[in-house]
Amino acid sequence: MKWLSDDKLNHLRTVVSEPDFSATKYTFVKELGRGGMGIVCLAEDRELDRLVAIKILNTPDITEDLRNRMIREAQIIARLEHPGIVPVHDVGTLPDGRIYYAMKFVRGNRLDEYAAQGASLRDRLRKFQSVCDAVAFAHAHGVIHRDLKPQNIMIGSFGEVLVLDWGVAKIRDDPRSSAFHETMEGTVIGTRRYMSPEQERGEIDQLDERSDIYALGAVLSFLLNDQPKVSKAAAAISSKAMSSEKANRYATASDLSADIGRLLDDEPVSAYRENAFERTSRWVGKNRFLVLLVLAYLLMRIFLIFTSRR
Amino acid sequence: MSKPLIGVILGAVLGAIDGLTAWFTPAVRDQLFGIVFGSTIKGIIAGVAIGFFARKFHSLPIGILFGVIVGAILAWLVAFLQGGYYFQIILPGTLVGLIVGFATQKYGTPATAN
Amino acid sequence: MDPDTDIGGPAHRFPATNHSAIINARSDDSRVRRRAFDTILASYWKPTYKYIRLKWHADNEDAKDLTQSFFASAFEKNYFATYDARKASFQTFLRTCLDGFVANERKAGSRLKRGGDMDHYQLDFAAAEHELAAHASSTLSHEDYFHREWVRWMFTLAVDAFRQRCEESGRAVHFQLFERYDLSDDEVSYASLAADFGLDTATVNNYLAAARRDFRRTVLEKLREITATDEEFRTEARSLLGIEAK
Numbered sequence: 001m002k003w004l005s006d007d008k009l010n011h012l013r014t015v016v017s018e019p020d021f022s023a024t025k026y027t028f029v030k031e032l033g034r035g036g037m038g039i040v041c042l043a044e045d046r047e048l049d050r051l052v053a054i055k056i057l058n059t060p061d062i063t064e065d066l067r068n069r070m071i072r073e074a075q076i077i078a079r080l081e082h083p084g085i086v087p088v089h090d091v092g093t094l095p096d097g098r099i100y101y102a103m104k105f106v107r108g109n110r111l112d113e114y115a116a117q118g119a120s121l122r123d124r125l126r127k128f129q130s131v132c133d134a135v136a137f138a139h140a141h142g143v144i145h146r147d148l149k150p151q152n153i154m155i156g157s158f159g160e161v162l163v164l165d166w167g168v169a170k171i172r173d174d175p176r177s178s179a180f181h182e183t184m185e186g187t188v189i190g191t192r193r194y195m196s197p198e199q200e201r202g203e204i205d206q207l208d209e210r211s212d213i214y215a216l217g218a219v220l221s222f223l224l225n226d227q228p229k230v231s232k233a234a235a236a237i238s239s240k241a242m243s244s245e246k247a248n249r250y251a252t253a254s255d256l257s258a259d260i261g262r263l264l265d266d267e268p269v270s271a272y273r274e275n276a277f278e279r280t281s282r283w284v285g286k287n288r289f290l291v292l293l294v295l296a297y298l299l300m301r302i303f304l305i306f307t308s309r310r
Numbered sequence: 311m312s313k314p315l316i317g318v319i320l321g322a323v324l325g326a327i328d329g330l331t332a333w334f335t336p337a338v339r340d341q342l343f344g345i346v347f348g349s350t351i352k353g354i355i356a357g358v359a360i361g362f363f364a365r366k367f368h369s370l371p372i373g374i375l376f377g378v379i380v381g382a383i384l385a386w387l388v389a390f391l392q393g394g395y396y397f398q399i400i401l402p403g404t405l406v407g408l409i410v411g412f413a414t415q416k417y418g419t420p421a422t423a424n
Numbered sequence: 425m426d427p428d429t430d431i432g433g434p435a436h437r438f439p440a441t442n443h444s445a446i447i448n449a450r451s452d453d454s455r456v457r458r459r460a461f462d463t464i465l466a467s468y469w470k471p472t473y474k475y476i477r478l479k480w481h482a483d484n485e486d487a488k489d490l491t492q493s494f495f496a497s498a499f500e501k502n503y504f505a506t507y508d509a510r511k512a513s514f515q516t517f518l519r520t521c522l523d524g525f526v527a528n529e530r531k532a533g534s535r536l537k538r539g540g541d542m543d544h545y546q547l548d549f550a551a552a553e554h555e556l557a558a559h560a561s562s563t564l565s566h567e568d569y570f571h572r573e574w575v576r577w578m579f580t581l582a583v584d585a586f587r588q589r590c591e592e593s594g595r596a597v598h599f600q601l602f603e604r605y606d607l608s609d610d611e612v613s614y615a616s617l618a619a620d621f622g623l624d625t626a627t628v629n630n631y632l633a634a635a636r637r638d639f640r641r642t643v644l645e646k647l648r649e650i651t652a653t654d655e656e657f658r659t660e661a662r663s664l665l666g667i668e669a670k
Binding site for chain 3: 001002003004005008009011012013015016017018020022059060061095096
Binding site: 289290293294296297300301304305308 | 324327328331334335397398401402405406408409412413416
């Protein structure tokens with residue numbers, strides 16, 4: 001038997017793990033990433049002549065349970081038709097038995113990459129507000145993401161914000177509905193830095209929308225982290241979202257989004273009670289030009305009084 | 311709050327302040343009430359005109375310019391009727407028009423389209 | 425599914441755990457145990473030989489004798505019956521047994537006797553020695569080296585099994601295309617293959633896709649034979665296919 005060199009061996013390993021799209025309308029372009037039991041690759045849809053991202057269940061044995069879970073993940077995402085949630089185009093089975101679903105290929109940067117490029121605080125907050133709106137939409141349809149983090153948020157080339165990777169999402173009140181990973185009590189789902197306390201403790205049945213709110217607060221904290229001047233109001237919003245007690249967090253992602261909106265409009269936010277001085281400073285800051293005009297008028301008036309007395 | 315209403319309130323307040331500063335001119339101090347009243351009415355008239363203009367035309371520079379013109383014209387009229395103190399009346403009157411023009415463009419609820 | 429392009433048939437399922445040689449190594453039926461042992465031996469003898477040569481600094485004759493003695497003892501004393509998949513992979517278990525065996529043999533200092541039961545196995549130690557001489561690695565740890573050689577050998581066995589399968593099913597062309605495109609060191613294009621085989625490029629593309637698909641299935645079948653549980657199979661497959669680094 002012929003000796004297989006290291007290069008040949010690596011090639012064969014790539015050959016057998018590369019998805020086989022031969023009986024589909026897709027042409028494999030390149031692998032984009034992998035994690036857990038799935039890989040995501042870039043493919044060309046030959047019928048529609050466009051690029052798509054395809055997530056493939058990349059486990060060597062395809063049980064009915066795994067197959068159903070993958071399809072369920074696709075269904076969860078597909079039912080969420082929102083500009084901030086990556087749309088699913090197609091679901092199918094590769095000739096080698098692996099399940100896949102095709103979704104929009106987002107050209108752009110992840111949120112952490114976007115922040116690293118030096119985006120201003122206001123821009124970050126606007127993007128974050130869009131994330132909250134997408135998550136609020138998912139919650140309104142009973143879907144909890146459970147793995148929100150900057151790496152799962154894309155900023156597209158037109159500035160659009162999309163939430164990705166619903167692989168561990170769950171439909172509230174539907175125990176069959178977990179998208180992928182095991183949801184037995186004690187199982188830890190999510191990414192540590194963005195995990196709510198109840199997630200860290202593996203209290204699967206305690207996870208609800210407010211667990212996502214916690215993660216959103218952690219994402220906001222990440223976005224504020226390298227900013228030179230963060231207002232007390234912004235810090236308070238992040239802290240409230242990340243309260244260790246669920247009851248003390250924002251009740252909904254919409255509430256969080258609304259407070260961010262107020263922050264952007266220089267309005268008082270619900271997470272922070274201003275004192276009189278802070279309230280006045282904020283108002284003056286917001287209406288700077290008017291205040292200057294009135295001051296200029298008063299100064300002019302005083303000038304005229306003095307000149308007329310002389 | 312509607313833009314005309316902002317114009318009225320701001321015009322009235324600034325017009326009243328304008329009139330009150332006449333107290334520092336001893337020659338006209340005994341006519342203070344009339345001056346304050348007239349100045350306030352002038353401010354209200356300017357505010358209404360500028361406010362309605364802002365409701366119709368949404369442009370900060372043009373709104374400010376309109377306010378300046380209205381403020382200056384009304385102030386000149388008052389000074390003409392007074393027969394003097396042109397500088398002391400027209401300059402602040404113009405500035406009031408500028409402030410009201412800015413405020414009505416920036417703040418207040420625009421008219422809703424039908 | 426297109427029968428012309430699908431060699432292995434429409435089944436996408438892999439052999440169930442009862443095809444596992446590890447499980448069958450514990451069977452009460454001696455014939456089943458023997459067949460299981462043959463499978464384990466076929467999958468592990470070469471990496472074992474190379475491992476002994478490198479880690480235990482045995483010369484080629486000693487390594488050959490130790491390899492055969494180890495597997496003979498493993499069969500006679502049924503080492504593999506004690507394997508517990510919950511504790512470690514079979515590869516790790518076998519390597520641990522091997523280290524213990526070689527250490528004991530060295531300590532005893534006894535003259536190595538080649539296991540009587542091993543004589544009928546056609547193990548090409550000369551080829552293994554040649555490979556070792558030509559391609560020895562000094563950068564990997566012994567454990568990583570064992571694993572790498574095991575992966576290499578598994579793929580080698582899979583290529584051979586795949587070739588046989590293609591010949592038996594009348595699909596020799598599929599294997600030849602696979603061999604030219606994926607096994608050869610020469611760079612070839614679909615167009616040149618099409619010209620050489622008198623096919624159009626679309627057919628070459630389809631045959632190659634089918635061949636790769638069936639090769640993948642063959643690799644995983646080979647792996648299934650030497651894993652004890654589904655969990656172990658998945659873990660080892662991810663390592664074998666390079667999905668996760670071992």
